[in-house]
Structure formats: structure tokens, C-alpha cells
Amino acid sequence: MTDVKLAIAGAQPDQPGPWTALGALGIVFGDLATSPLYTLQTVVQATGGHFTAQSALGILSLIVWTLIVTISVKYCLFVMRADNHGEGGILALMSLVGANTLRGRAAGLTFMGLLGAALLYGDGIITPAISVLSALEGVNVVTDAFKPLVMPLAVVILLLLFGVQRFGTARIGRAFGPIMLLWCVVIALLGLTGVIRQPQVLLAIDPRHAIDFLGHSGTSGFLVLGGAFLCITGGEALYADMGHFGKGPIRLSWYAIVLPALLLSYAGQTALLMERGTIQGNPFFELAPSWAIYPLVVLATAATIIASQAIITGSFSMTRQAMQLGWLPGLNIRQTSDRMYGQIYVPVVNWLMMAATLGVVIGFGSSDRLAGAYGTAVSTTMLLTTCLLFTAMRKVWRWSLPASLVVAGIFLVVDISYFSANLLKIADGGWLPLTFGAIVFGIMAIWRTGIDAVHASLGRLSVPPRRFLADLDSGRISRVPGTAIFLTKATDQIPPIMIDHVRHMGALHHNVIALTVLFEETPRVPDEERCAVELIATDFWHVTIRFGFIEIPDVAAALKRVKGLGGSIDLDKAVYFAMRDLVVSEPRASILSRWALPLFAFLYRNAVRAVDRFSLPPANVVEVARQIEI
Structure with missing residues (x-):
């Protein structure tokens, strides 16, 4: 014992005032x-x-x-x-x-x-x-x-x-x-x-x-x-x-x-x-x-x-x-x-x-x-x-x-x-609180299953970094003045939103940041461990910002404390690009059951926008609609 x-x-109380x-x-x-x-x-x-x-x-x-x-x-x-x-x-x-x-x-x-x-x-x-x-x-x-x-x-x-x-x-x-x-x-x-x-x-x-x-x-x-x-x-x-x-x-x-x-x-x-x-x-x-x-x-x-x-x-x-x-x-x-x-x-x-x-x-x-x-x-x-x-x-x-x-x-x-x-x-x-609890639990399970399916679908849309970077280095992708920050869930591939942007616009900003926001299974993340920067190519960085599960994420403020980005970057004038996904069922059998998919699609459609959740400057955010099949 x-x-x-x-x-x-070890459970003795501190000396509280x-x-x-x-x-x-x-x-x-x-x-x-x-x-x-x-x-x-x-x-x-x-x-x-x-x-x-x-x-x-x-x-x-x-x-x-x-x-x-x-x-x-x-x-x-x-x-x-x-x-x-x-x-x-x-x-x-x-x-x-x-x-x-x-x-x-x-x-x-x-x-x-x-x-x-x-x-x-x-x-x-x-x-x-x-x-x-x-x-x-x-x-x-x-x-x-x-x-x-x-x-x-x-x-x-x-x-x-x-x-x-x-x-x-x-x-x-x-x-x-x-x-x-x-x-x-x-x-x-x-x-x-x-x-x-x-x-x-x-x-x-x-x-x-x-x-x-x-x-x-x-x-x-x-x-x-x-x-x-x-x-x-x-x-x-x-x-x-x-x-x-x-x-x-x-x-x-x-x-x-x-x-x-x-x-x-x-x-x-x-x-x-x-x-x-x-x-x-x-x-x-x-x-x-x-x-x-x-x-x-x-x-x-x-x-x-x-x-x-x-x-x-x-x-x-x-x-x-x-x-x-x-x-x-x-x-x-x-x-x-x-x-x-x-x-x-x-x-x-x-x-x-x-x-x-x-x-x-x-x-x-x-x-x-x-x-x-x-x-x-x-x-x-x-x-x-x-x-x-x-x-x-x-x-x-x-x-x-x-x-x-x-x-x-x-x-x-x-x-x-x-x-x-x-x-x-x-x-x-007693059935009343149990019913409320069962409903909330069902929503949690459906949301997590749907999010996993969305991530799997986005993974299929991503392009391996080598091919995209080859096009970037060869000059086949034009660069225009300014700074673009692409929000992405991917950590090891080129974001689909960036690929779509290049395909439709035919160019990419001079300074490019692929930004991934992660939530850790710890309450808070120390400031010294908040951000990680990786230089992918010339004037192209991948930045990962981490928050704890009780923190309210302020991405714009965290980015300004990132060390290792180009000195010419003006984050106050940077443009943030985020996807506004529309979830639909695949022609073949869906990962989610027929009754759960509409609920997940409703929750996904009405989830808070990135500009609000991550405290981004609204005037600098561009949202692009995209249809995702799961």
C-alpha cells in the first residue's frame, strides 16, 4: 500500500491564501x-x-x-x-x-x-x-x-x-x-x-x-x-x-x-x-x-x-x-x-x-x-x-x-x-438527463467520424510536395507581390487550397505560408513550444501553431511571434485563404450512415468560420467554397 x-x-493542499x-x-x-x-x-x-x-x-x-x-x-x-x-x-x-x-x-x-x-x-x-x-x-x-x-x-x-x-x-x-x-x-x-x-x-x-x-x-x-x-x-x-x-x-x-x-x-x-x-x-x-x-x-x-x-x-x-x-x-x-x-x-x-x-x-x-x-x-x-x-x-x-x-x-x-x-x-x-446525454454523445461520435472521413478525403486531393515544388522552382508558377497564408489541416503535403488557387489564378504570392493549427491533448502549450517553422522552398514556409485544449486560439497574434520567417513579410497586410467545405455523400456507400451524414453535414456547414475561431482579421480573409465527398 x-x-x-x-x-x-502528494495530495496535501498547498498554502492557499x-x-x-x-x-x-x-x-x-x-x-x-x-x-x-x-x-x-x-x-x-x-x-x-x-x-x-x-x-x-x-x-x-x-x-x-x-x-x-x-x-x-x-x-x-x-x-x-x-x-x-x-x-x-x-x-x-x-x-x-x-x-x-x-x-x-x-x-x-x-x-x-x-x-x-x-x-x-x-x-x-x-x-x-x-x-x-x-x-x-x-x-x-x-x-x-x-x-x-x-x-x-x-x-x-x-x-x-x-x-x-x-x-x-x-x-x-x-x-x-x-x-x-x-x-x-x-x-x-x-x-x-x-x-x-x-x-x-x-x-x-x-x-x-x-x-x-x-x-x-x-x-x-x-x-x-x-x-x-x-x-x-x-x-x-x-x-x-x-x-x-x-x-x-x-x-x-x-x-x-x-x-x-x-x-x-x-x-x-x-x-x-x-x-x-x-x-x-x-x-x-x-x-x-x-x-x-x-x-x-x-x-x-x-x-x-x-x-x-x-x-x-x-x-x-x-x-x-x-x-x-x-x-x-x-x-x-x-x-x-x-x-x-x-x-x-x-x-x-x-x-x-x-x-x-x-x-x-x-x-x-x-x-x-x-x-x-x-x-x-x-x-x-x-x-x-x-x-x-x-x-x-x-x-x-x-x-x-x-x-x-x-x-x-x-x-x-x-x-x-x-x-x-x-x-x-x-x-x-431519470430518463431525461440520460436522453440529453445520449444525444450529446451521439453528436460527438458522429462529428469525430465525419471529421476523420473529411481528412481522408482531403488527403486524396493533396499533391506530393516534390511535384509541386518542382513546378515552383522551374518558374512554371508565376509569383506576384504580397504574402499569402493558406490554412490547411495537412502537415506533410501541399495544401489542396493552394493547388486550387494556383490552378485558377495561375500564380502564387511572393511570400507563401502554409499554416496548420493543431490542438494538443494538454491544457496549455508553453510559448516556446507554440510555433514550429519549416522552410519548404524559397520564400515558402510551413508554420505549425499549437494550442492547448482550454486555450482560445489567436492565430494572428501567434504568427507575429514566429521567428524564422522572411524579414520582408508584413503580416498585417497578409491575405489568409481558408476553405469553406460543403460535405456531400459519395456515389458509392458513404462512411457515415444515411441518417448520420445529413446531421454531420449540418454541423460542418454551421461550424464557426476560421476567421472567428482563430481570431483572424476579417478584412484579410478570403474563404473559398469546395465540395467534399465522404
Whole structure:
């Protein structure tokens, strides 16, 4: 078990400043910190609202040890150690273990990573809906007069939330940390009042209460397991947002603030269950005095907006990663802050998520009906993360097989238990995020298959360098003043766009650059490794520019830093030539099935143009249409 000791030793937090930890509290822990709003409410529904002291202790023990094993140990100590050059998230983990293709030996690992990422989109649609609804429903504890207004008000809040995304979150982000700190203090104090009245809830720290409850509760215990899982539904955010804050601040916020607050909140709610024996409402709001309900609803709504904001921006970041790794078409990405690199906005993702989230809110209408849809996607992603983590233990950390099996096996037991319990929710709404995830996964697979087919077709159109260069050196190709930059995916052949240009124009510019932009399977590329230059012929260079999978490519700026080009080149006046391809089916059987080809062609046709994706000067770009058969 030496490997395990080394992992824990290497997983110790850095020495983060308190302000960084406060920022991590606001961005990373919104979902986890607001889970007390609906977790025990879901458990109440699963049990019919009837509790004995022993069953209440068993449920609390189950929640306590789920938080400890899954978040405190699995994610904070082990998963966050599997960083890809400081970046986290299931796609970064997939790249770390060397999986980025659906062919060959890595296909299974790639399938896990892509499916996990796709399912997180489904979770991103459910999270804002259930969080905002459960916060607003707190007023029902005092009066039913506002009950008909809860759903419309949730729709208005979510409309505003998605509507302000285009302005970025740099300004409002400064308030996230203090608000979440206030939220954690409030829920901890509320929980403490319940613990003081029923101190025996502290006995739940003994895991035997959880084991005894599951052993004697039969089918109802399995239903409770599905509800208890909601206490960790924001766990993936710790890993996904690691690149923004680092491991130390995230761990400090969790161990010092969020975990104690959650334990006290769940303990206080459990004390209420033990006191009353029967409860029908939401134990979170039932725990508060009546005079505090309205301020608590306001604070809870603010906290759930932060939780929703975190999952939305997380979806933007994951989209960028999938795009750069070649699993999604190029989309328009806007940088919304000149100081915070992670502050980006992806319009098409924002509006699609808004439409789906509002549809879920209107369709389900309340948080208790929506609870059945929540957790299925996340439990699947957590299971897939553990499988990829096992591979990282063996391939990246070089652990022995026994050590890897022991550690991953413990996590798998927990993950499989929750995954199985959440399968019971499929008929009650769990199908919804799974369907969203399956659609996104299908789009990813179709896009990658189509892109591979396009590259193969372009390879057949290319001309070997020797023949083209012979024509260039012999003077059969005239040269005219100016600089032309031809964007190409080819790295070892003359670009088809250059061949077409010479054939139609009968000449080539005096200075010629064949430019290839590559996206690496690492988050960032150091400046000294950004560009590579090869002199192909007189005044003819091939330049390769590399970007990491989380970087926004600025090709024009990168070109100006390239060394080794001719001193007479004026890049500000250079003309960029790019192809605008139109995909059609070959006369013979297509690589893609008949139903998939139209979808790929639609995605390919509507992918962001090179001028936008690569930050090229629009006035200097010439796009040439071309038909490609696949």
C-alpha cells in the first residue's frame, strides 16, 4: 500500500491564501452547498415521511459517510491528484490516460470519458431547475398563498440568469464567495439548533448505523439510497474547476467551511425528523423559525443562482475542451473578462441549455417531482470517473495492481451502489438527463467520424510536395507581390487550397505560408513550444501553431511571434485563404450512415468560420467554397 501513502502525501493542499479559498467557495461549491435544500426532502418522499430514531440515525450516517468517502477522500485526495497539467474534468482525465479516439485499445476509455462529459450536460440542465424551485418553495412552509407563483417565478429567475451570461460573470463573481460563506454559516447555525435539541444525532458518525439501516430496510432502503446520493451531486465540480483555483484553495474551502456546514445542516434536519417522527414538508425550511423563512428563501435563492451559474459556466468550459479535442464542431466562444481566462461565453450552448431548463421547470413544476430526474446522470459520471481513475493509477502513477484494485475497489462499491439505486429513478424522470446525454454523445461520435472521413478525403486531393515544388522552382508558377497564408489541416503535403488557387489564378504570392493549427491533448502549450517553422522552398514556409485544449486560439497574434520567417513579410497586410467545405455523400456507400451524414453535414456547414475561431482579421480573409465527398 506504499502507492496509496504516496498519493495521500502528494495530495496535501498547498498554502492557499484566504481570498483564493473564498473565491473557490463561491464558484466551486454552489451545487454541493445547496444540496441540503432537497436531499432530505427527497428522502422524506422515499420513506413516506415516517421515521424512527434508528432509521433517522441510519439515514444521517449514510449521508455523512457518503460525503466523507466520495468527496473528502475520493475527489479531494485522489481524483484531484489526477490533474492534466493543472487542469481537471473528465475530458482532461480522459486525455491524461492517453484516450482520444474511438478506435483501437483506447476506445473503451474514450467512450467512458465522452459519455461522462455528455451526461454532465444533462445534469447541467436539471441542476438550475431543481435548485431554484426548491429554494422558492420554502415560502410554502409559512403559507400556501404563493404556491401557484413558485414555478412562474422560477422561470423568470432562470430567464434572467441565462440572459445575463453574455455579459460575463467577472463582476458578479466577486460577490459569489461572501454570499456562499454567509449561506454556509446560516445553514450551519440552523443545523446546530437541531443538534443542541437532539444531541444523539452525533451517534451517526458510527458507520454501523448506515450499514444496519441498509441491511434491514429492504426496498425502501434502496429508494433512500437514491435520495441520499443528492448530497454529493456537485462533486464533479471540484475536479472540473481545479484549473481555475488550484487544489489547495478547493480543499481548504471544503474541509474548513463546506463540509462542517453540510454535516451540521444534515444533523439538524435529522434531529427534526427524530423529534417529530412524521414530517411531510421540507425539513430544511421546517428547521428554521417562522420569522426567518422569508429571509432564508431570499438567501437560498441567491445561493441556488450561484450554484446554477457554476454549472452553466462549467458547461461552457467543457464545450471548449471537447471542441479543441476534436469532439464537437467549432463554436463561437467569447472571452468575457480580460483578467480571468476561464470567463467565457458560448452563445449556442447557453440558449440550448436555457430552452431545455425552462422546459424542465414548466414540465415538472416542482422540485419534488423533479427529484426523480436528478442524480441519474451524475451517478453514472462518477462511476465512469472511477474507472478512468483506476487507469490513471496504473498508467500515470505506476501503482501496483493490488494497490490500484484496493483503492479503486472501495470507490467502485460506493459508486455502483448509488448507480444501481438511481436506476430506479429512470421511469420517474431519470430518463431525461440520460436522453440529453445520449444525444450529446451521439453528436460527438458522429462529428469525430465525419471529421476523420473529411481528412481522408482531403488527403486524396493533396499533391506530393516534390511535384509541386518542382513546378515552383522551374518558374512554371508565376509569383506576384504580397504574402499569402493558406490554412490547411495537412502537415506533410501541399495544401489542396493552394493547388486550387494556383490552378485558377495561375500564380502564387511572393511570400507563401502554409499554416496548420493543431490542438494538443494538454491544457496549455508553453510559448516556446507554440510555433514550429519549416522552410519548404524559397520564400515558402510551413508554420505549425499549437494550442492547448482550454486555450482560445489567436492565430494572428501567434504568427507575429514566429521567428524564422522572411524579414520582408508584413503580416498585417497578409491575405489568409481558408476553405469553406460543403460535405456531400459519395456515389458509392458513404462512411457515415444515411441518417448520420445529413446531421454531420449540418454541423460542418454551421461550424464557426476560421476567421472567428482563430481570431483572424476579417478584412484579410478570403474563404473559398469546395465540395467534399465522404
